[in-house]
Amino acid sequence: MFEGRQFKVGILGATGTVGQRFISLLEGHPFLVVHALGASPRSAGKPYEKAVNWKLSTPIPSAVRGSVVQECEPQHFSDCAIVFSGLDADVAGEIEMAFRAAELAVFSNSKNHRRDPDVPLIVPLVNPSHLSVIPYQRALHNPPLRKGFIVTNANCSTTGVVVPLAALERQFGPLDACLITTMQAISGGGYPGVSSLDILDNVILGGIVDADPGASGAHSAAAGGAAGHAKTFDMHSAHPLRISASCNRVPVLDGHMATVSVRFSRRPPPSPQQVHEALDAYATEALALGCPSAPNRTIFVHDEPDRPQPRLDRDFQRGAGVSVGRVRQCPVLDIKFVVLANNVCIGAATSSIINAEIALAKGIIN
Numbered sequence: 001m002f003e004g005r006q007f008k009v010g011i012l013g014a015t016g017t018v019g020q021r022f023i024s025l026l027e028g029h030p031f032l033v034v035h036a037l038g039a040s041p042r043s044a045g046k047p048y049e050k051a052v053n054w055k056l057s058t059p060i061p062s063a064v065r066g067s068v069v070q071e072c073e074p075q076h077f078s079d080c081a082i083v084f085s086g087l088d089a090d091v092a093g094e095i096e097m098a099f100r101a102a103e104l105a106v107f108s109n110s111k112n113h114r115r116d117p118d119v120p121l122i123v124p125l126v127n128p129s130h131l132s133v134i135p136y137q138r139a140l141h142n143p144p145l146r147k148g149f150i151v152t153n154a155n156c157s158t159t160g161v162v163v164p165l166a167a168l169e170r171q172f173g174p175l176d177a178c179l180i181t182t183m184q185a186i187s188g189g190g191y192p193g194v195s196s197l198d199i200l201d202n203v204i205l206g207g208i209v210d211a212d213p214g215a216s217g218a219h220s221a222a223a224g225g226a227a228g229h230a231k232t233f234d235m236h237s238a239h240p241l242r243i244s245a246s247c248n249r250v251p252v253l254d255g256h257m258a259t260v261s262v263r264f265s266r267r268p269p270p271s272p273q274q275v276h277e278a279l280d281a282y283a284t285e286a287l288a289l290g291c292p293s294a295p296n297r298t299i300f301v302h303d304e305p306d307r308p309q310p311r312l313d314r315d316f317q318r319g320a321g322v323s324v325g326r327v328r329q330c331p332v333l334d335i336k337f338v339v340l341a342n343n344v345c346i347g348a349a350t351s352s353i354i355n356a357e358i359a360l361a362k363g364i365i366n
Ligand SMILES: NC(=O)C1=CN([C@@H]2O[C@H](COP(=O)(O)OP(=O)(O)OC[C@H]3O[C@@H](n4cnc5c(N)ncnc54)[C@H](OP(=O)(O)O)[C@@H]3O)[C@@H](O)[C@H]2O)C=CC1
Pocket: 012, 013, 014, 015, 016, 017, 018, 019, 038, 039, 040, 041, 042, 043, 044, 072, 085, 086, 087, 088, 089, 091, 092, 109, 110, 111, 155, 156, 187, 188, 189, 190, 191, 343, 344, 347, 348
């Protein structure tokens, strides 16, 4: 893919939890090269290694150590073919719009534009075809844009859940209802996150996701979209999926887990064995397109009764894959299972990177 070509990349929120993942994941990328870093005025003007409170166990890549952090203003990123955003949601909305207006291609992790009807909400292992909305987004902008756009990721706990749901819908047709209970890692809240006195020896009911009315619908919006119903301009869906989600914060560093029960529209529903096989076999367009950050194996289905576990399984496929276990009959709905996805990788930075790789492969970035 793109033999010999390189594309300059900017990272907004480069000092944050997600920003650090971008920097780490892009080290050695075959064609994406980190070129510009942005963060708050507190960090701007400092070399990256002085501005960042680096929290990863791998060292700061030497190529960015001395890069001077910029304010998040488009003129500092005008050479970038791609801008990744891991900005605090308090500021992401306005900044990302300013970057789009400056004809920059923005791939965001923040919630601010997820509900915009002309902004694709992409789980890259599920619905990359929704990138086709971009020409409409450009045309609707005033003035119309030639190159600029915003693409968003789904909420990190949603991403992990919709990958197996999409695999099931692909194989067995529409889903009717879904119950989800999350166990979300501390890193999901950014740094410094929830106080240690609150989270240690404890479970905090109602994590960030469902405490915020703006985000609580994220499960249904993204799951509806990701399970194959295009997020069209009127957001209508041929097969509305009824979802109830409860979100909880648990004392795990990285890796969001969820228990999921699902009811299929078709009767009789598939057996646990058929579900196991469908999940195992799920393959993505991102992999077919040759995206280097796409997982070779999308979903790993564990047979052991005590897997997946965050500590053991969050780095499956470099954090880009999804782990499922305990696929069983559900006596209330049809099937239940447990899913684990790395919230800072496929739940955040890895998704943006794969989205950008797909957009390049499809010629959407020019
Ligand atoms: N953590 C996760 O698992 C996930 C997070 N997200 C979303 O991604 C985004 C980033 O999250 P996360 O990395 O956890 O957050 P952090 O709080 O760790 O990082 C926030 C980043 O935003 C920057 N920032 C803060 N204020 C400003 C400002 N006024 N102008 C410019 N930059 C600013 C910070 O810079 P500075 O260091 O200078 O303050 C920092 O780089 C959020 O919208 C979050 O909801 C989405 C999916 C998963």
